[in-house]
Amino acid sequence: MKLGKLLHQSKVLFLAATSLVLLAGCGRSQYVVLDPAGPVAQKQYDLIILSVILLAVFIIPVLIFFAYVVFRYRDKPGNRAMFKPEWDDNKTLEVIWWSIPILVIGILSFFTVRDTFALSEPPSKEGKPMTIQVTSLDWKWLFLYPEQGIATVNYVKIPTNTAVNFELTTDAPINSFWVPQLGGQKYTLPGKVLNLWLQADKEGSYYGTANNFSGEGFTEMKFQVIAEPKQRFDKWIEQIKETSPELTLKDYAVLRKPGLVEKQQYSSFPPNLFNDILDKNGGQYYKSIQTKEQTSIRQN
Numbered sequence: 001m002k003l004g005k006l007l008h009q010s011k012v013l014f015l016a017a018t019s020l021v022l023l024a025g026c027g028r029s030q031y032v033v034l035d036p037a038g039p040v041a042q043k044q045y046d047l048i049i050l051s052v053i054l055l056a057v058f059i060i061p062v063l064i065f066f067a068y069v070v071f072r073y074r075d076k077p078g079n080r081a082m083f084k085p086e087w088d089d090n091k092t093l094e095v096i097w098w099s100i101p102i103l104v105i106g107i108l109s110f111f112t113v114r115d116t117f118a119l120s121e122p123p124s125k126e127g128k129p130m131t132i133q134v135t136s137l138d139w140k141w142l143f144l145y146p147e148q149g150i151a152t153v154n155y156v157k158i159p160t161n162t163a164v165n166f167e168l169t170t171d172a173p174i175n176s177f178w179v180p181q182l183g184g185q186k187y188t189l190p191g192k193v194l195n196l197w198l199q200a201d202k203e204g205s206y207y208g209t210a211n212n213f214s215g216e217g218f219t220e221m222k223f224q225v226i227a228e229p230k231q232r233f234d235k236w237i238e239q240i241k242e243t244s245p246e247l248t249l250k251d252y253a254v255l256r257k258p259g260l261v262e263k264q265q266y267s268s269f270p271p272n273l274f275n276d277i278l279d280k281n282g283g284q285y286y287k288s289i290q291t292k293e294q295t296s297i298r299q300n
């Protein structure tokens with residue numbers, strides 16, 4: 001008897017402690033995914049919230065009904081009631097429980113498809129978009145700025161309120177590029193370029209990470225995204241060009257070797273580096289398929 005009471009008390013305590021931990025984390029800034037800092041992340045955040053609300057339409061009534069049914073139809077000592085289930089269907093209920101899911105899935109599909117297509121376009125039509133070429137290496141991130149001519153390692157600077165087209169590839173095993181406060185992740189694949197539009201509206205430093213396990217140095221494979229107003233960004237570019245060393249093919253060969261490095265910056269990089277990385281990993285093969293596909297489409 002005493003043991004039962006103790007067990008019950010510890011269960012209550014455990015529940016209270018868990019809910020405290022969960023509720024204490026509710027400040028938005030504690031979870032980067034729930035703290036969007038740009039239009040892409042904001043759109044994805046809205047989708048997350050919409051799906052949570054729509055799924056709550058099922059989960060909350062089901063849980064309440066589950067508790068009710070278990071209690072209402074429980075067996076009692078001395079129960080002598082007959083078991084006489086009615087197996088006839090009920091048209092009204094059938095209509096209700098088929099139409100609600102159809103409606104909810106319809107709403108979810110509509111917004112998901114709409115936003116998925118919208119996110120493959122630059123997030124804002126104003127201003128000139130910018131391109132940054134990203135290569136994941138073992139276990140570091142290389143950023144090339146083809147328009148500015150500079151390169152950085154393990155951090156990337158972008159101007160605020162500017163749509164940035166991140167072109168992603170890898171010169172190591174497959175990885176995934178993720179800046180949670182700016183948007184969802186996308187894979188870096190050998191020989192292929194996937195592109196990801198991101199934009200930061202607020203000035204700041206954002207956490208970026210490799211999101212696909214890639215061996216020993218994986219946990220250290222982080223990078224920083226620093227968003228600054230355009231003027232300061234341009235000044236920084238000039239400064240890098242004046243003060244930083246060039247990235248040579250020799251330097252790249254060293255970077256490519258598995259290992260960890262600190263943040264680096266370079267005033268220039270070999271102009272064909274990104275293309276060569278792609279070609280070396282089968283890019284020519286993909287390009288030739290693409291041209292073939294395009295020609296066959298044109299011929300049809």
Ligand SMILES: [Cu+2]
Nearest residue numbers: 176187211212
């Ligand atoms: Cu998966």
